[in-house]
Structures are given as C-alpha cells and as structure tokens.
Amino acid sequence: MGIGSRLGANLKEGLRPIVDLVYPPRCPLCGDAIADQGGLCVECWAELEVPGEPACKSCNRPMGSDGTKRDTECTPCQLDPPRHSGIHAATLYDDASRKLILTFKHGGKIALSRLLGRLMAARLPDPVQGKEPLLIPVPLHRLRLWERGYNQAALLARELEKRGKGTLFVDALVRIRRTPSLGGLGREERERALRGAIAARASRIHRLKGRDVVLVDDVLTSGATSDACVAALLEAGAASVRIACFARVVSGVGGREPSAIFAKTHPTNETPEVVKTPGAT
Known part of the structure; x- marks a missing residue:
C-alpha cells in the first residue's frame, strides 16, 4: 500500500x-x-441463503440428494453442456437478496456495492499470482446506462478487483442494441431477443485473447444474458469464462417460484426478466 x-x-x-x-x-x-x-443486522444475515454442497460440478447448482456422488452434473448441464467454466453465486435468490438487489439497482443505493461485492468475493477462489483473470461486467445499453446513471455490474466488478480477485476490464463487452423486456418469455424467446445484441468491443479484443475471464453480474436468472456474454468472450479468444453473481435464481427457493415474488408490485419494471425475477438483468 x-x-x-x-x-x-x-x-x-x-x-x-x-x-x-x-x-x-x-x-x-x-x-x-x-x-x-x-x-446487515444478525436477523437479516440469517435470511440470506448461501449456496452449499452438494452441487453440480459444472454450474455449481445446488443439487440436494441428487448430488451425493462426487463430480455429479445436474440434468440441465447433462442435456445442454454449458460453455462457461463455472458459476460462483454469493446467495440464492430469495426475499432478502431480492430486496438488496432492488435497493442497489433501482433505489440508487450504490454504496451497497461494497456489501454485495464482499459477499461475492468470498465465493471466488483467489487467483494464482501472475494469472489474475479479467473481471468483465455484463454491459448495459448506452440508453439504459444514461437512464440509470451507473452499471451495477461494473460497480460489483470494481469491488472484486479491490479484493484481489482479478483485473477490472470494464468496457470489454458492448450491448449493440437495446433489448426488449425479457419478463415472461421462454428461454428460446430470450435467446432470440439477445441474439446479436452483445459483442466484444473490437478495440479491446487483443486484450481478451488467451485470458481467463470472470463475467460479473448482480443476478443470474435463466442464463440467457450470461450465455450471450460468454459466447461473445469465447469467440473473441478468451481462454475460459466463469460467472460471478450476487444472487442466483433457483426454482422453489423460499418455498415459491421466482415468478410469484413481487410480480404484482413490479409489473412494469424496466429490467429484463423482472416479472419473473425482480432485479434481474
């Protein structure tokens, strides 16, 4: 120092x-x-649900009794092997993590990035010296960035850099066009809406070649957005891409499907997939 x-x-x-x-x-x-x-107070700390073991060896999805065998893959990864190299989620998406995300993302409380980033950093392995990964945030379209005033994923990536988890590369990806709201759409419809919307910035591709990457976002919902980012990074020459997020949606967490959470109170929120998962990108 x-x-x-x-x-x-x-x-x-x-x-x-x-x-x-x-x-x-x-x-x-x-x-x-x-x-x-x-x-957070002690009671609210206890409300946050942290992913545990056993988990899928490919995507780290909690598996319960289905994952008792070592090196087990979940059914989605067996049917459609992911291109990413793993997912590191600080929490599972529930009422407590939802409120933190909405306050941080839509309430303008950007100081929460320190708390959320600290929890995310705790789930990421320490990098090998000399092989630090690039920390790349999921991009916002320039109009949405102008409306909101900040990219919440970039703030989280900056916190991860402060905690020694890699090197921030804030503008490696660009959202070429503004995508419509993905709320209520099926996975194929989401993928179709995102097709061609995210790419590696041409002037930054030389820095991506052969590098390990940690893609950073606040919420991982269906994976359509992160899949588009992972594809763009790998096509630009990245050696590998892992995903780090604060909250990960897993059906049934908290006893309810994500679509039931706050659907009535946030029916027109601008955020993609917000009807199913308030606060998701």
Whole structure:
C-alpha cells in the first residue's frame, strides 16, 4: 500500500465516528441500528441463503440428494453442456437478496456495492499470482446506462478487483442494441431477443485473447444474458469464462417460484426478466 493509500485509509478511519454520528448505521433490509456502515443486522444475515454442497460440478447448482456422488452434473448441464467454466453465486435468490438487489439497482443505493461485492468475493477462489483473470461486467445499453446513471455490474466488478480477485476490464463487452423486456418469455424467446445484441468491443479484443475471464453480474436468472456474454468472450479468444453473481435464481427457493415474488408490485419494471425475477438483468 502506497503512502497516498495509507493516508486515505487513515483519513477515512478518522472520519468514521463523524459519519456514524450524522448517518447512524442502519441495516439496509430492515432499518434496525447496526454497529458498522455497510453491513446487515444478525436477523437479516440469517435470511440470506448461501449456496452449499452438494452441487453440480459444472454450474455449481445446488443439487440436494441428487448430488451425493462426487463430480455429479445436474440434468440441465447433462442435456445442454454449458460453455462457461463455472458459476460462483454469493446467495440464492430469495426475499432478502431480492430486496438488496432492488435497493442497489433501482433505489440508487450504490454504496451497497461494497456489501454485495464482499459477499461475492468470498465465493471466488483467489487467483494464482501472475494469472489474475479479467473481471468483465455484463454491459448495459448506452440508453439504459444514461437512464440509470451507473452499471451495477461494473460497480460489483470494481469491488472484486479491490479484493484481489482479478483485473477490472470494464468496457470489454458492448450491448449493440437495446433489448426488449425479457419478463415472461421462454428461454428460446430470450435467446432470440439477445441474439446479436452483445459483442466484444473490437478495440479491446487483443486484450481478451488467451485470458481467463470472470463475467460479473448482480443476478443470474435463466442464463440467457450470461450465455450471450460468454459466447461473445469465447469467440473473441478468451481462454475460459466463469460467472460471478450476487444472487442466483433457483426454482422453489423460499418455498415459491421466482415468478410469484413481487410480480404484482413490479409489473412494469424496466429490467429484463423482472416479472419473473425482480432485479434481474
């Protein structure tokens, strides 16, 4: 750490009591008082569901009793082998993760990127020195970026870089055209809507060749968007692509299908697939 970084860290630490006095730390989920900024209360921590074992060896999908054998693949991966090299999700999509995502993504609370990024980093393996992967966020179309003011995936990728999980490459991908809302569409319809919409930026392809990549997003729903990104990266010469996300949709988590969660209260949300999964991209 350089002198400037140490001074910045010391200044930040010295100002913390003043910040806490003006803005008392509150849990972003329930609003209860907590000890430090950027955390959750004990009760809300307990509501987040973290993926566990056993899991699919290819996509890390939780498998329950079906995955008791080592190196087992889930049925979707057996029927349609993925092109990615694995998925690392901080949480499974449920009411608690949904609220965090919507607050972060549509509520403008970009400071939550630190909390979400920290949880994502905990699920990613530490890179081998000298072989750090490129951290590439799922891109937004320029009009959506202008409307929102920030790309939530890029903020999360920056947090992963701060935690030593790779090197940020923020503009490697470009969304060539704005895709329609994917909510309520089947997988084939989603794939058709995304066909040709995402590509590697021509001026950045030379940096992708032969590199391992971690594709970063906030929510992984059907996988149509991430599949389009993975295809574009591999076609541009990337050696491998893993996916890191804060929340992953798995049918039935929390006792309900994702389509039932908040469908009535967010029927016209602009985010693709939001009718099925509020907050998903």
